[in-house]
Amino acid sequence: MSDWLEGKVVENIHWTESLFSLKIEADVSPFKAGQFFSLALDIEGEHVARPYSCLSAPHEKPLEFFFYTANGGVLSNAMYSLQSGDTILVKNPANGFFILDEVPQSRDLWMIGTGTGIAPFLSILKTDQPWDTYETVILVQGVRSQSDMQYLDLIMALRDKYGERFGFQGFISREQVEGTIQGRIPAAIEDGSLEEAVNLKLDVAHSQVMLCGNPDMVKDSAELLKARGFAKNLRRKPGQITAENYW
Numbered sequence: 001m002s003d004w005l006e007g008k009v010v011e012n013i014h015w016t017e018s019l020f021s022l023k024i025e026a027d028v029s030p031f032k033a034g035q036f037f038s039l040a041l042d043i044e045g046e047h048v049a050r051p052y053s054c055l056s057a058p059h060e061k062p063l064e065f066f067f068y069t070a071n072g073g074v075l076s077n078a079m080y081s082l083q084s085g086d087t088i089l090v091k092n093p094a095n096g097f098f099i100l101d102e103v104p105q106s107r108d109l110w111m112i113g114t115g116t117g118i119a120p121f122l123s124i125l126k127t128d129q130p131w132d133t134y135e136t137v138i139l140v141q142g143v144r145s146q147s148d149m150q151y152l153d154l155i156m157a158l159r160d161k162y163g164e165r166f167g168f169q170g171f172i173s174r175e176q177v178e179g180t181i182q183g184r185i186p187a188a189i190e191d192g193s194l195e196e197a198v199n200l201k202l203d204v205a206h207s208q209v210m211l212c213g214n215p216d217m218v219k220d221s222a223e224l225l226k227a228r229g230f231a232k233n234l235r236r237k238p239g240q241i242t243a244e245n246y247w
C-alpha cells in the first residue's frame, strides 16, 4: 500500500535560476539507492505529482532531490519557490528498478547521465554496494553550461576515497571548459573520445552501463552500444544496458 506523507522542506538550495535541490524531512520506509519518490504539491486546487530520483543515500537524512525547472513545467517551477518549513507531499514507499540489485556483476560499472539524471548515481555511489561489486566505476555527466555541473565536491570526495577505482568525466555542450569534453555524450561514445578520456574501454565482456536522464541521450547511447554487441538488461535475459528515461 502506498501512502502520501507530509514532508517538510528543510532547505531549498538555488544553484542557478533553473537548477535547485530540496532537502525534505519525511518519515519514509527503507528504500534502495537509485529509486525514486513521487513528490506532489496542490497547485491551484490540483494535486500535481511527478517522480523524482532520490539523490541522498538510504542511510542519510533528510531526503535530498536535485531538480531542473522544466520550461513551463508546472511542478518543478512551483517547487523552486518552496521555503524551509513548507509542506510537500511524498509518496511512500519509493519505487523503481534503477538499482544495482538489477544490474549484473562485471568488472566495470559506467554511470552515464544528463543534468539532474546524475541524482540516482550519487545516491548509489554513497553506498558500499558499487564498491563491493565492481572494480572500477566511471561516472559521466552531460550538461549545457558549467554552472549546471553541481555536486562536484561530493564527486571529488569520492575520488579522494576510492582513488583509481573511480573516474569522472564531464561533458559541457555549450562551453569549452578545461578537463571536460565539449559536445554530446553519444558522439563521444561513437568516436571513442569518452574511452580515451577516462582511459578505459567500453566492452561487453567487462562493462555494465547505466543510462539516465534525457531520452535522446539514453536512446542514442544505447543504439551505439548495441552496435558494439551490448544488449538491454532484462530480468529474463541479462544484458549490459540498464536505463531510466526522465521524460
Ligand SMILES: Cc1cc2nc3c(=O)[nH]c(=O)nc-3n(C[C@H](O)[C@H](O)[C@H](O)COP(=O)(O)OP(=O)(O)OC[C@H]3O[C@@H](n4cnc5c(N)ncnc54)[C@H](O)[C@@H]3O)c2cc1C
Pocket: 036, 050, 051, 052, 053, 054, 065, 066, 067, 068, 069, 070, 071, 072, 073, 074, 075, 076, 077, 096, 115, 116, 117, 119, 244, 245, 246, 247
Ligand atoms: C523515474 C523518473 C525520475 C525522475 N527524476 C528526476 C529528478 O531527479 N530531477 C528532475 O529534475 N526531474 C526528474 N524527473 C522528471 C520529473 O518527473 C518531471 O518530469 C519534471 O520535473 C518536469 O515536471 P513539470 O511538472 O515541472 O513539467 P511538465 O509540465 O510535466 O513538463 C515536462 C517536460 O519537461 C521536460 N523535462 C522533464 N524533466 C526534465 C529534466 N529533469 N531536465 C530537463 N527537462 C526536463 C520534458 O521536455 C518534459 O516533456 C524524473 C522522471 C522520471 C520518470
